[in-house]
Every structure is written in C-alpha cells, then in structure tokens.
Amino acid sequence: MGNRSRIVLLALGIFFVGVAVMARFYAYPTLAVAPPDQVAHTTSTTTQDGTVFVVATQKETQLPLTSTRTVRGDVVAAEKIGQALNREVVVFDTAVVTDDDPAYAFPSEDDAKRDDKAPLSFVQERVVLDAHTGEAIAWDPDKATDNSGEYITTTLKTEDRKRPGDQVFKDGHQGLVLKFPFGTEKKTYKFWDSTLRQAFPIEFKGETELLGLKVYKFVQEIPKSEVPQAAKLKVPGALIGEKGQPSVVVDRSYQNTRTLWIEPVTGAIIKGEEKQLATIDYNGEVKITATDATIGYDDATVKKNVEGATVDGKAEGGYAEKASQLNLIGFWVPLLSLILGLLLLGLAGFLSLRPKARRAA
Missing domain, CATH: 2.40.230 (Outer membrane phospholipase (ompla); Chain C)
Incomplete structure (x- = not known):
C-alpha cells in the first residue's frame, strides 16, 4: 500500500477519534x-x-x-x-x-x-x-x-x-x-x-x-x-x-x-x-x-x-425517545467512533512499518 493510502487511513483515524471526543465532550453536554x-x-x-x-x-x-x-x-x-x-x-x-x-x-x-x-x-x-x-x-x-x-x-x-x-x-x-x-x-x-x-x-x-x-x-x-x-x-x-x-x-x-x-x-x-x-x-x-x-x-x-x-x-x-437520542450521542457514537478511529490509526501504523521490516529481512 502506498504512502497516499497510509495518509488517508491516518486522516480518517484522526477524524473518527475527533468525532468521538466532540460527541462525548461537546455534543452531549450541549444536549x-x-x-x-x-x-x-x-x-x-x-x-x-x-x-x-x-x-x-x-x-x-x-x-x-x-x-x-x-x-x-x-x-x-x-x-x-x-x-x-x-x-x-x-x-x-x-x-x-x-x-x-x-x-x-x-x-x-x-x-x-x-x-x-x-x-x-x-x-x-x-x-x-x-x-x-x-x-x-x-x-x-x-x-x-x-x-x-x-x-x-x-x-x-x-x-x-x-x-x-x-x-x-x-x-x-x-x-x-x-x-x-x-x-x-x-x-x-x-x-x-x-x-x-x-x-x-x-x-x-x-x-x-x-x-x-x-x-x-x-x-x-x-x-x-x-x-x-x-x-x-x-x-x-x-x-x-x-x-x-x-x-x-x-x-x-x-x-x-x-x-x-x-x-x-x-x-x-x-x-x-x-x-x-x-x-x-x-x-x-x-x-x-x-x-x-x-x-x-x-x-x-x-x-x-x-x-x-x-x-x-x-x-x-416522550422521554423514551429523548433518552435513546442522548444515549446515542453520549455513549454509542463516541464508543464506536473511538474504536473505528483507533483501528484505522493502528492499520496506518502497521502498514508504515511493513517496508522497514522487509528491508531488514
């Protein structure tokens, strides 16, 4: 995988981690x-x-x-x-x-x-x-x-x-x-x-x-x-x-x-x-x-x-619906976004290390 693909993965990982942080610490307190x-x-x-x-x-x-x-x-x-x-x-x-x-x-x-x-x-x-x-x-x-x-x-x-x-x-x-x-x-x-x-x-x-x-x-x-x-x-x-x-x-x-x-x-x-x-x-x-x-x-x-x-x-x-919306913003969106972001960052890091490992072999 080329440098451009790794940069895309890195950017997406940072984006989803940012979404998790914004949802939990900004969107949820606002709502x-x-x-x-x-x-x-x-x-x-x-x-x-x-x-x-x-x-x-x-x-x-x-x-x-x-x-x-x-x-x-x-x-x-x-x-x-x-x-x-x-x-x-x-x-x-x-x-x-x-x-x-x-x-x-x-x-x-x-x-x-x-x-x-x-x-x-x-x-x-x-x-x-x-x-x-x-x-x-x-x-x-x-x-x-x-x-x-x-x-x-x-x-x-x-x-x-x-x-x-x-x-x-x-x-x-x-x-x-x-x-x-x-x-x-x-x-x-x-x-x-x-x-x-x-x-x-x-x-x-x-x-x-x-x-x-x-x-x-x-x-x-x-x-x-x-x-x-x-x-x-x-x-x-x-x-x-x-x-x-x-x-x-x-x-x-x-x-x-x-x-x-x-x-x-x-x-x-x-x-x-x-x-x-x-x-x-x-x-x-x-x-x-x-x-x-x-x-x-x-x-x-x-x-x-x-x-x-x-x-x-x-x-x-209508507190059943309101609770579902808050729970989505305050828990599920941050959790899933954080997991996806960390996976993308981990994959980008893994791919960045692969060429070095091959040259060493």
Whole structure:
C-alpha cells in the first residue's frame, strides 16, 4: 500500500477519534440540559378516597382527590440569572392544585365568592435550577428586583410570597426539585419537600420498567415533622374537645412516603406517588386528620411521559425517545467512533512499518 493510502487511513483515524471526543465532550453536554422554555402538566389521583378535613363543614370527609401540576419555564429570567451567576440555569414556575373536583379552575378576580371557592390545597413556587444537574440554586432576593427570584406561596396574592430569609422559607429551595441529574446514578440524593420547605434524602431502591422503559425507583421517607407556620395556628376549642376555650394554639404535623420512578439518562420523573398523613395536634396528641391519602400519577400522565403527547399545541414528555437520542450521542457514537478511529490509526501504523521490516529481512 502506498504512502497516499497510509495518509488517508491516518486522516480518517484522526477524524473518527475527533468525532468521538466532540460527541462525548461537546455534543452531549450541549444536549444534556433542561430546556428553559419547557411546559409540562401532570395529573395525580387517589386510588381510593382520601380523608381530608373540610373547613366549610368542620368535618373529616372521605373524598376522591385530584392533583394537577403545571410547570412553565421563564426564558427571560433564566437568561438574566444565568448571566449574573455565570452558569447555565433554568427558571420554572410551578403550581400544584389539589381538590375533589378533577376539573377545578380558579375563580375570576371579581368573583364575590372567590375565597369560598379555594381548592383544598394550593402551592405555587418559582425555582432556579442548574440546567445540567437539576439541583436548586440560591438566588439572592436583593438582586431579584423584577420578581425573578425564587419564592413559595399557598395563595394567589403576590404579597404572600415567601422568599429566602423568610421565617418559613429560610434557605430557599434545596436539593433536587423537579428532576434528577442527566445520567442519574444509583445512589442517595436529596429531594425537595414543599410542605416542610426543606430537602430530605431519597434512596435508590432498584430498577424496573414502565411501559417498556427502564427506570430507577427512589423512595423518600419523611418522618413526622411539625409544619413551619408564619403565625401560630389557632382553631376553635370545641373543634378539638376543648369547649371551655374559644380558641387554642395547635400544631400541624406532616409525614410522607414519596416514591419516584426516574428515567436515568434524562433524569426525568416518569411516575410519582405519595402517601401523605397530615394532622392537627394539641399538646402532642392528634386531634384532627387534615389529610390521609395515597395519590399518584394517573396512567395517562405516565404514558405521556414515556411515549410523548401534544398538549395545547406543545409537545410534552416522550422521554423514551429523548433518552435513546442522548444515549446515542453520549455513549454509542463516541464508543464506536473511538474504536473505528483507533483501528484505522493502528492499520496506518502497521502498514508504515511493513517496508522497514522487509528491508531488514
């Protein structure tokens, strides 16, 4: 084989090694980021009626519950905060509404009975996350003069938003919040709990499949804890058997077993389930069951997360395909390109040495 052929082999070998390096260390990190304009909807339901304390009737009641979560990315805020922190971030606004009406919609601002039509539970948050790992990033509220900073609230009133430094939101969001890292590992992470305003360990418990997609199962055990309150919680004495007192100060306790099924390549949450127990306690004794329910993603949400679907004209979910694409770019393309490149370089080197060996003989 002539010098020209050896040069071609050498060039092709260098090319494929370069492809391997570019795919693994440039293309993959570029693609393995959470999209800043992401919009996602999830629906969770109880498999059987949950127990909730209905304020209007002042009674514990068995009700079917539906919880809907909406997540929307704020591209403008992500760009501003990313530039200020000199790192890739995403900013998401989330709202979780839980009610016995699966089609619950907030009443209009001018509705005279707006307060009477509040859902059983409502939590709204703005979180700033690392675009690669999904971990919460502290954002100084002093810099967030345009309200781009993180907050948490249980009402629709802007003045009720709790920001980092507040009594019930001291350190802001912590740990993982809406997703796991790209390339999720089989280890223990810390995952955010909105009720207690802090992150707790969530442990890897094994592999399984959902609709043919490999997922990692993680379980988080949150022990019974007192829920932080901005002001002391008071209830009528008669409600807890203290008829001689017009009102008494009580504690609200909460515990939860949260199970998440994660697609490991993308870090996406494919399915979630929670077994919640919240009570009203007086002098260390449980007096009222505020919530006792097991609620988890419905089948349609899991299917959408795996196979993908279009919601309001925008594609959501489809993590089976996204994982395949990332796995191709991050693993198979670099591996095969590196092997082919090294083989071509080895062949070019072998052919270069052959004439010398013949002359020596």
